[in-house]
Amino acid sequence: MDDLPPRQAEVLECIRRIIVTRGIPPTYREVGDELGISSTNGVADHVKALVEKGYLRKPMRGVARGLQLTAKTTSMGDSPTLDVPILGNVAAGVPIMADENLDGCLHLGRDMVPGKGPSFALRVRGESMIEEGIHDGDYVIVRQQQTARNGDMVVALVDDEATVKFFFKEGKRIRLQPAHPTMAPIFVGADQRAAIQGKVVAVFRKY
Amino acid sequence: MDDLPPRQAEVLECIRRIIVTRGIPPTYREVGDELGISSTNGVADHVKALVEKGYLRKPMRGVARGLQLTAKTTSMGDSPTLDVPILGNVAAGVPIMADENLDGCLHLGRDMVPGKGPSFALRVRGESMIEEGIHDGDYVIVRQQQTARNGDMVVALVDDEATVKFFFKEGKRIRLQPAHPTMAPIFVGADQRAAIQGKVVAVFRKY
DNA sequence: GAGTATACTGAACGGGCGTTCTGCTGTCAA
DNA sequence: TTGACAGCAGAACGCCCGTTCAGTATACTC
Numbered sequence: 475m476d477d478l479p480p481r482q483a484e485v486l487e488c489i490r491r492i493i494v495t496r497g498i499p500p501t502y503r504e505v506g507d508e509l510g511i512s513s514t515n516g517v518a519d520h521v522k523a524l525v526e527k528g529y530l531r532k533p534m535r536g537v538a539r540g541l542q543l544t545a546k547t548t549s550m551g552d553s554p555t556l557d558v559p560i561l562g563n564v565a566a567g568v569p570i571m572a573d574e575n576l577d578g579c580l581h582l583g584r585d586m587v588p589g590k591g592p593s594f595a596l597r598v599r600g601e602s603m604i605e606e607g608i609h610d611g612d613y614v615i616v617r618q619q620q621t622a623r624n625g626d627m628v629v630a631l632v633d634d635e636a637t638v639k640f641f642f643k644e645g646k647r648i649r650l651q652p653a654h655p656t657m658a659p660i661f662v663g664a665d666q667r668a669a670i671q672g673k674v675v676a677v678f679r680k681y
Numbered sequence: 682m683d684d685l686p687p688r689q690a691e692v693l694e695c696i697r698r699i700i701v702t703r704g705i706p707p708t709y710r711e712v713g714d715e716l717g718i719s720s721t722n723g724v725a726d727h728v729k730a731l732v733e734k735g736y737l738r739k740p741m742r743g744v745a746r747g748l749q750l751t752a753k754t755t756s757m758g759d760s761p762t763l764d765v766p767i768l769g770n771v772a773a774g775v776p777i778m779a780d781e782n783l784d785g786c787l788h789l790g791r792d793m794v795p796g797k798g799p800s801f802a803l804r805v806r807g808e809s810m811i812e813e814g815i816h817d818g819d820y821v822i823v824r825q826q827q828t829a830r831n832g833d834m835v836v837a838l839v840d841d842e843a844t845v846k847f848f849f850k851e852g853k854r855i856r857l858q859p860a861h862p863t864m865a866p867i868f869v870g871a872d873q874r875a876a877i878q879g880k881v882v883a884v885f886r887k888y
Numbered sequence: 889g890a891g892t893a894t895a896c897t898g899a900a901c902g903g904g905c906g907t908t909c910t911g912c913t914g915t916c917a918a
Numbered sequence: 919t920t921g922a923c924a925g926c927a928g929a930a931c932g933c934c935c936g937t938t939c940a941g942t943a944t945a946c947t948c
Contacts, residue, residue, distance in 0.1 A: 607886070720898065
């Protein structure tokens with residue numbers, strides 16, 4: 475993901491920083507001034523490469539300050555902010571990573587979403603994590619990953635349905651443990667692959 | 682707050698919509714095209730008025746697409762998104778509304794933060810609302826207001842310290858009720874004014 | 889009736905800014 | 919050693935775009 479040539483990475487970082495801190499994208503000359511590139515063409519070359527590689531977007535050509543960040547950029551590196559798309563309910567079907575948001579975005583400070591990699595948000599249905607302080611209707615912010623460690627709270631796909639549970643590997647089977655006084659854990663055998671969608675890294679609730 | 686002349690409100694709404702949906706501010710001519718204003722000066726007049734009234738900002742003059750929204754704009758109207766500044770800990774001193782963010786921002790879909798008016802976020806210290814699923818370290822999103830209704834979860838100033846409690850008016854006194862099995866409520870007499878800072882409208886937790 | 893705010897048209901100026909072209913210097917793999 | 923890629927310089931073109939100046943029209947207040 476982050477296999478950019480060093481100078482291109484600097485250019486991308488510079489553009490991202492300016493967009494985040496100033497609220498409006500820089501011009502080629504502004505980028506050049508910051509990085510010591512006197513020719514606009516020098517910057518244009520880098521931008522062209524970054525667009526081709528999917529790190530930047532240029533929706534309208536020939537337009538002043540027309541550079542935009544893509545999801546690839548906002549969910550990478552040490553960006554101070556992060557756009558987390560809300561992909562749907564955690565009890566309804568398979569969540570799919572998409573560029574465009576379905577139900578809006580959670581825009582959070584980078585330090586509030588631990589770890590790297592793409593993230594998404596889901597709405598929790600049911601009370602299975604009530605003892606963790608996660609209620610029906612809460613949103614969970616999930617970092618996409620296929621594996622998990624014992625004790626992690628994960629979003630897993632069981633019978634084509636996504637659920638939020640604690641993850642425990644017990645020998646050959648996996649235990650998906652709810653945080654509810656009366657609900658029983660779900661066991662997934664070695665044959666049925668437990669499709670881990672990601673790890674819950676944050677929770678959001680609306681009153 | 683929203684006492685703008687109708688046409689100025691349309692211009693502001695148009696600019697805000699374009700910034701939110703396209704990610705980059707519009708030019709005067711783009712605004713004019715959308716609203717049927719053929720002269721850039723017509724738009725410039727509206728922008729000038731909106732800047733003077735504090736609804737827009739123009740940090741650099743003479744710069745293409747240099748318009749920015751102010752906190753006044755983002756926390757008003759039917760904006761689809763909302764920037765909520767994080768102002769500090771809920772147990773540490775008086776929260777103050779400021780233009781610039783202290784600890785970053787929660788950028789949330791408008792429909793996720795009920796109600797109107799300016800909002801801010803605070804970090805909760807202690808376990809006093811544990812039974813509500815609000816843990817130590819959680820963030821609460823607070824809509825600024827001076828009054829509250831029975832049962833509201835509010836941020837109140839008691840002895841110059843901000844706390845999160847449920848609000849109940851009981852005759853002449855006010856009861857600030859924690860959601861904790863062993864913690865006692867705080868009573869505020871009629872003489873001591875309970876300084877309500879706002880109402881908790883959302884919660885955010887980071888793992 | 890004078891003054892002020894709103895809401896524009898039309899035109900022109902001048903710098904901002906993306907684009908394009910040519911050409912240069914490296915490095916690295918084939 | 920030929921080629922591809924990264925990373926520039928320098929210059930020129932031409933539209934984009936904020937700004938400014940000069941008016942016009944309506945509505946409202948004093």
